[in-house]
Amino acid sequence: MAEERPAKWGLVVDLDRCTGCNACIAACSMENNVPFVGEDEVAYGRALYWIRTQRYWEGEYPAVTPTFQPVMCQQCGNAPCEPVCPVYASVHSEEEQINLAVYNRCVGTRYCANNCPYFARVFNWFDYELPEPMRSYLNPDVTVRRRGVMEKCTFCVQRIVRGRQKARAEGRELRDGEIQPACVQACPAEALVFGDLSDPESRVSQLARSQRRYHLLEELGTLPRVTYLKGVGNHGG
Amino acid sequence: MQVKKPWWQSGGVRIALALVLLILFGGAVSGIYLSQIPPEQPIAFPHKTHVALGAQCTYCHPAAAWGPNAGLPGISKCWGCHQQVQKKSPELEKLAGYVQRNEPIPWVPVAIQPDFVKFNHQPHVQAGIACETCHGPVSQMTVALPQPRQNMGWCLDCHQRMRPNDFVRLSDCATCHY
Numbered sequence: 081m082a083e084e085r086p087a088k089w090g091l092v093v094d095l096d097r098c099t100g101c102n103a104c105i106a107a108c109s110m111e112n113n114v115p116f117v118g119e120d121e122v123a124y125g126r127a128l129y130w131i132r133t134q135r136y137w138e139g140e141y142p143a144v145t146p147t148f149q150p151v152m153c154q155q156c157g158n159a160p161c162e163p164v165c166p167v168y169a170s171v172h173s174e175e176e177q178i179n180l181a182v183y184n185r186c187v188g189t190r191y192c193a194n195n196c197p198y199f200a201r202v203f204n205w206f207d208y209e210l211p212e213p214m215r216s217y218l219n220p221d222v223t224v225r226r227r228g229v230m231e232k233c234t235f236c237v238q239r240i241v242r243g244r245q246k247a248r249a250e251g252r253e254l255r256d257g258e259i260q261p262a263c264v265q266a267c268p269a270e271a272l273v274f275g276d277l278s279d280p281e282s283r284v285s286q287l288a289r290s291q292r293r294y295h296l297l298e299e300l301g302t303l304p305r306v307t308y309l310k311g312v313g314n315h316g317g
Numbered sequence: 318m319q320v321k322k323p324w325w326q327s328g329g330v331r332i333a334l335a336l337v338l339l340i341l342f343g344g345a346v347s348g349i350y351l352s353q354i355p356p357e358q359p360i361a362f363p364h365k366t367h368v369a370l371g372a373q374c375t376y377c378h379p380a381a382a383w384g385p386n387a388g389l390p391g392i393s394k395c396w397g398c399h400q401q402v403q404k405k406s407p408e409l410e411k412l413a414g415y416v417q418r419n420e421p422i423p424w425v426p427v428a429i430q431p432d433f434v435k436f437n438h439q440p441h442v443q444a445g446i447a448c449e450t451c452h453g454p455v456s457q458m459t460v461a462l463p464q465p466r467q468n469m470g471w472c473l474d475c476h477q478r479m480r481p482n483d484f485v486r487l488s489d490c491a492t493c494h495y
Contacts, residue, residue, distance in 0.1 A: 086486075171490055173489050173490060173491045174485050174489060175485060175486045175489040175491065175492070176489065176491055178491075180490050180491050180494075180495075182490050182494055183433055183494070184431075184433045184494060221435065221495075222495060223432055223433040223435075223494070223495065224432065234491075234495060237491045237495045238435070238495045240491075241435075241491065241492065241495070245437060245439060245440055248440065248443070249383070249439060249440075249443060
């Protein structure tokens with residue numbers, strides 16, 4: 081069996097490439113059984129999205145240009161959500177080096193979401209029933225969360241676990257780019273790149289060393305695993 | 318002169334307390350009992366007979382070698398052998414009925430995990446864990462029996478015992494819950 085080393089999963093978001101098409105959001109919701117809550121609930125601030133696109137307008141009318149910034153859980157190395165959970169439902173995975181939301185432990189105090197500077201955690205305020213044929217769309221690899229449970233982006237940990245198990249079964253190491261979260265897979269502009277940051281040769285490591293790199297709210301010292309590459313030109317609009 | 322009894326010595330309170338304890342105890346006993354009886358199967362499949370004849374577990378449950386679910390055999394798998402075997406048992410007449418109507422056999426899964434537990438057979442089979450370790454002495458069962466006390470502590474206990482050097486990975490929440 082191939083020698084295994086713990087991976088340090090990371091994501092790079094190239095804002096130069098992001099067109100704000102929201103394909104990542106649709107892919108994420110379908111992969112992770114994220115319910116669609118409807119317009120009214122979103123207006124109440126109870127939207128359920130694991131990734132969202134923040135849109136900014138630059139310039140004065142008529143010369144305005146939009147810029148887009150996909151924001152998901154930053155999988156902080158020093159996560160503010162973890163120490164506040166009274167039931168250890170928000171724990172750090174030693175193996176995957178990401179933050180986990182353990183649904184079956186969560187009692188719904190919502191401390192973690194209130195302490196998250198990125199607003200990455202969302203809460204199931206109700207049970208969102210799916211009409212009958214739609215239940216066939218649910219992904220059997222992901223738990224369907226019930227009412228009163230916190231949830232967030234997991235870097236599609238089900239795909240990480242499945243990919244590693246597949247590599248072990250075939251007796252080889254994981255290849256760079258073999259594991260892709262749903263958002264990365266769906267991105268038509270290849271603005272999102274996922275991979276192992278502990279391997280200096282992986283594509284994500286090379287991009288994360290780019291001079292355009294920055295982290296969201298870097299000054300808070302949360303050590304995010306998601307690196308943003310700043311857009312440098314005047315695009316779109 | 319009658320001495321006034323404290324409230325907890327009065328007959329009514331004691332009877333009420335006894336009733337509450339009895340209900341709780343009865344509920345616990347029936348709950349444990351009901352969760353341990355095997356579910357009704359469409360065909361009372363005798364595992365004992367098949368194992369004694371030398372059938373491997375993975376002959377009828379082959380997906381254990383490559384997938385999360387071991388799978389339950391369909392009519393073509395059963396009929397592959399049984400169309401050549403004399404039908405002496407009334408259970409085999411039921412099987413012949415399913416084959417004639419070309420219906421799937423509605424087996425009831427016995428070894429099930431809750432929705433938030435993602436168990437995969439493949440790594441366990443690859444690590445050389447015998448089926449009996451988790452599924453009990455199937456070679457002595459007729460229909461498969463649910464195994465009691467298969468909880469998270471039981472999983473972690475085995476992980477720690479079998480792979481102490483790999484326990485960081487095997488005790489990670491994301492190994493089974495996502």
